Amino acid sequence: MVDAAGKVMVTGGAGYIGSHAVLALLDAGHEVVVVDNLVTGFDWAVDPRAVLVVANVADDAAVRGAIRDHRVHAIMHFAGSVVVPESVADPLKYYRNNTAATRSLIESAVAGGVPHFIFSSTAATYGTPARVPVQEGDPTIPINPYGMSKLMSEAMLRDVAAAHPINYAALRYFNVAGADPVGRSGQSTVGATHLIKIAVEAATGRRDAVSVFGTDFDTVDGTGVRDYIHVSDLAAAHVAALELLVANPADSHILNAGYGRGFSVNQVLDAVDRVTNRTIERRYEGRRAGDPAELIADNRAILAALVWQPRRDDLDTIVTDALAWERTLAERGR
Incomplete structure (x- = not known):
């Protein structure tokens, strides 16, 4: 279903996940306007089929102008x-930026x-969950300002949707990794903290080693366990969420975005060793x-x-x- 009335605004569309969402939207036939201040994003990561507006999302004049000029029907x-x-x-940075x-x-x-509004x-937001796998209705008790900053945004969306003609989907991401399978985009941030990004940097000689933080967790091997979702699958979920909001304008949704299984840090690094046929320190x-x-x-x-x-x-x-994208970045000198 493509709404011909206007464009989808993608904030942060020059960044990692946002650029993949832009690709997924364009591939599905939507028109897209990206709003990004390019502090951590890259203008070259924005597909040329999209319109790029360089602005901060808190710049009301710029954002409202883009909404008006491009007849935006979803964000x-x-x-x-x-x-x-x-x-x-630096919690105040997160409460400001998020x-x-x-x-x-x-x-x-x-x-x-x-x-329509779709929120990353x-x-x-769950903090340390009382049970695993965690369900959307389980308690949300964040243990860091990042999680709290997002939970507060979810609360704003809930209250605004009750007071105004807008519906929303909040997708609670687990660990996002990978890159566009045909090499159009990927994780490009210098100094990124995502485990698989760090590991493929080490595998291609851009890092000396991979730090493993914590070996005494109550997990299969003592290292932290996470649910890793491919960024292209996550982008596709955003397009599907938009179609759901358009089809059912009275309903809003909070949904976990993950695969329902976890891998420890050591298991992820074992996979990188296996794929690259080398051993990362x-x-x-x-x-x-x-x-x-x-x-x-x-x-x-x-689902x-x-x-x-x-x-x-x-x-x-x-x-x-992820490895293919890392090699692409090396070839481009980035």
Whole structure:
């Protein structure tokens, strides 16, 4: 279903996940306008079929102008800060970039009459879950400012949707990894903290080793366990969520975005060793602040709600795509 009335606005569309959502939307026939301040994103990561507006999402005049000029009928919001340890050290940055900026964006959406809003949320809203896999209705008790900044944004969306003609989907991501299978985009941030990104950097000689933070968790091998989802599958879920919101304008949704199974840090690094046919040096260090032992999605709700099925839900496939993108970056001198 493609709404011909206007464009989909993608904030943070020059970043990692946002650029993949732009590709998925364009491939599905939607028109797209990207709003990104290019602080952590890259203009070259924006597909040329999309319109790029260089602005901060908290710049009300720029955002409202783009909504008006491009007749925006839906917003996908990816812009924000995402590093858990940094959020512990600098919480005000996260409440500014994530919560306060999202409030401004939501207000701009309401002012511009945008009826649909898709929010990039996180499994960090659960904190340390009482059970694994975690379900959407389980308690949300974040243990770091990153998770709290996202949970506060979810609350704003809930309240605004009750007061205004707008519906929303908040997708709670688990660990996003991989790259576009045909090499159009991938994780390109210098100094990224994603495990698989770090590991493929080490595999291609861009890092000396991979640090493993914590070996005493109550997990299969003492290292943290996470549910890894391929970024292209996640992008496809956003397109499916948009179609659901358009078809059912009275309903909003909070959905886990994951595969429903977890891998430890050591198991992920074993997969990188296997795919690359080399052994990456592992440096074992203490736990990081704000890291739970295990986060795995119960993904039955998203599978039931959306016309969506994961296509690349295999750890070696995720690693292979991430590695291919890392080699592409090296060839481009980036």
